[in-house]
Amino acid sequence: MFLAACFIILFIIFISKWIIFWKKIRAASKSLFDIPRADGIPIAGNIGDFFCSEVEKWKRSRERASKYYPIYRIQVFGSNIVCLLNPEDIQTILGDLKQTSKGDIHDFFGRLIGNGIVNSEGEIWHKRRKLLTKSFHFSVLRNYIEIFNNGVKRTVHHLKKEVNLPVDVLRHSKNLMFRIVNESIVGEKTTVEDKDVEQYIEGAQTIMKILHYNSTRPYMTWLYRNISMRDEVETALKNISNVLAKVLAGKDSTNPVKNDEHSWKLLDLLRAAKNLFQAQEIKDEVNTFLLGGHNGSATALSYILMVIANYTNYQEDIYEEMKTNISDMENPTYAELKSMDFLDRFLKECIRLYPPGPYIVRKLDCEVVTKSGYTLPTGTHLIIHIFDVHRNAAVFTEPDKFNPDRFLADNVRDRHPFSYIPFSAGPRNCLAQKYSMLKLKACVCGILRNFKLEPISLLKDMVFVPNTVLKTKEDIRVKFVSRKT
């Protein structure tokens, strides 16, 4: 009896507190309630999203994108996340230099890997961006070609041991991209060993897994602090830190720090900018570039190889273009890679259909009125699902069809600049966009020079699951067959 009375009193307190909270939220963000809400249950809204399977989560997002275009919100109790889908609204946010905040999930990410450029905001972000852009400016890109070519030769060497077998392409892509990004940051040959690379990649995988769990299950923050998952994260962070120490030490021992603010090498720039970066911040920044850089590029490359394997005709078109444009197949030059227009269109179409980063988040630093006519208050959390933006039938006719000609100059001219955003767009876009495209070209050429690719995983069978990078339920597998030249 006593227990029942206590329970009823607690229940009444909870409900009255909740009603006060709800009224406050509603008054503060009245305009949010005008935005269509994705189908859900009363009060708890879309709480079901937290508990359904990963495949179902992915499916729901895609269905909502087509049902509620151009804008909708996901609501769980008093919290709302607004999803933007049309290019004009996206431009309003991404094109605005004032909107640099990314919100709670990036705060959590920052607690895990430190506040590198990806997690920083406001004035700090602005200063870092200005400095670090120098390393990826188009005028210095030719400096990376040797790193790209040597990296892919090493991977080809490994792939030769697995010819005619089903190969997990993401595994090789991650190794390749880690080494390339590492050498690009330091500006010279890496001294880290294979086991270090594996250790870093495994650690990074754990961090990204936790980040994804946390973004789709907010109660995970509590769990992270309180249960064994914390041990897994601590081990991953320790392993990452050990490898980072080797990445930084390798540079110290073989080539003393130049403190050269005119250098194109990222690590030199970081070390020269003593007002912005102390030892810990340099480590955090190098980690940010290594983690984001290898993960995004490796994801891109694995889908690209899968698409090449699935389309024999395009594979031969790329190979023909290589034969025409490259004089020494083992060592394509900067100018030769740049001249490969068909490969360029092919890669762009690959990352349209399979954007390595499937979504971007923002938290509004000031109120915004969207072109679609809604007022979004300061503090609103936003998601931009790049995957859906790239499959907008109003922009891309037959959006699910693979067609590199979409990127012919005539077809691009009238397209809205924020309708194709694999590297995001606006002032906070990917710092390394041009570098990444060039690197992907070098990697594809290095691989196709040596192998014909045959499909094991079929594009039509692909099932996606939500993650921080575009992820399939099953591993992507491709067969590498030696090319007889």
Ligand code: HEM
């Ligand atoms: C195909 C490969 C890649 C893709 C598709 C990609 C995509 C993106 C996207 C969508 C963003 C915006 C994220 C956001 O606003 O939350 C971003 C930011 C960024 N990317 Fe990439 N990225 C790739 C490769 C790389 C590489 C190789 C590096 C560096 C070595 C890099 C460095 C960065 C940095 C530093 C930012 C943050 C920029 C800022 O906040 O100002 N990315 N990238």
